[in-house]
Amino acid sequence: MTGFRGKRLIAVALIAALPALVACQRETGPDPLELTGKMFVFNYRLAYATYMITLKKTEPVPEGSTVVATFENPSGGDPLKLDRKLFAKLDKVVLESPDVTCVKKETPYAVTIEVKGPDGAVLQTLKTDVVSSLDQTILPAQALVVGPAYDKNPAVFKDGKAPEHFETATCLD
Numbered sequence: 001m002t003g004f005r006g007k008r009l010i011a012v013a014l015i016a017a018l019p020a021l022v023a024c025q026r027e028t029g030p031d032p033l034e035l036t037g038k039m040f041v042f043n044y045r046l047a048y049a050t051y052m053i054t055l056k057k058t059e060p061v062p063e064g065s066t067v068v069a070t071f072e073n074p075s076g077g078d079p080l081k082l083d084r085k086l087f088a089k090l091d092k093v094v095l096e097s098p099d100v101t102c103v104k105k106e107t108p109y110a111v112t113i114e115v116k117g118p119d120g121a122v123l124q125t126l127k128t129d130v131v132s133s134l135d136q137t138i139l140p141a142q143a144l145v146v147g148p149a150y151d152k153n154p155a156v157f158k159d160g161k162a163p164e165h166f167e168t169a170t171c172l173d
Contacts, residue, residue, distance in 0.1 A: 031124045032059040032115055033067070033093065040103055040132040041096070045150070047143045047169065049136055051097035053111060055126075061086050064118030069095045072109040074136075075102035075171065086115070102171035105135040141167040 037054035051071050064085075071080040080098050095113070103109075108129035115124040144166075146153045152160065 030059050032057060032061045032065075033113075033124060033126065034058050035113075035126055035128060038111070038128055038130045040100075040130060040134070042134060042136070042139055044139060045144050047140045048099040049101070049103050049139065050099060051095075051109075051111065051130055053095040053113065053128075053130075055093040055095070055113070057086075057091045057093065060088065061115065061123065062117050063088060065123070066116050067093060067095065068114045068116060069097070070112045070114075071097045071100070072111065074100050074104065074107075074109055101136065101169070103132050103134075103136040104171075105132055107131065136171060137168050139169040141169050 033055040035053070036056045037052070039052050040049055041052045042049045053069065055067075067084050067086055069082045069084075071082070073080055080100070082095055082097060084093070084095065086093065108131050111128050111130055113126040113128075114122050117123050140156070142156050143153050144156055145151060156163065156166070
């Protein structure tokens with residue numbers, strides 16, 4: 001009976017220690033970034049849309065680290081890439097894609113984010129989908145303003161007057 005009780009105590013102790021042992025086996029440490037936000041941004045005045053991803057730094061990263069984001073191209077074709085340096089003093093990381101077209105409502109678009117050390121080694125990989133609650137057809141076909149002073153676009157505002165109906169963006173499938 002004593003032998004059984006002793007083995008049982010050892011088994012209980014090992015089960016209790018298992019989470020700590022598993023945690024010790026991770027060689028790369030905790031993930032340095034945490035996803036805090038994702039959405040599409042539609043700029044009505046300038047007639048474009050972009051992905052917007054926000055991340056929070058949860059662990060320090062080595063000096064010279066970068067973040068590389070790959071965005072699914074809603075209009076098809078090659079994915080869009082963005083490469084940004086991570087700064088040690090900044091706790092927030094904001095990634096905005098190049099302009100995109102053909103965003104469809106309720107369609108998931110894949111985004112992959114890699115945190116790379118100064119030597120190029122991948123420290124973390126995040127994968128997520130971004131879904132828009134709007135369709136890109138809400139945007140005008142052309143920018144409503146031009147130039148640094150946001151002057152009315154003469155191609156849209158003929159003789160300085162607004163058209164009765166604005167032409168909206170379209171996507172050729």
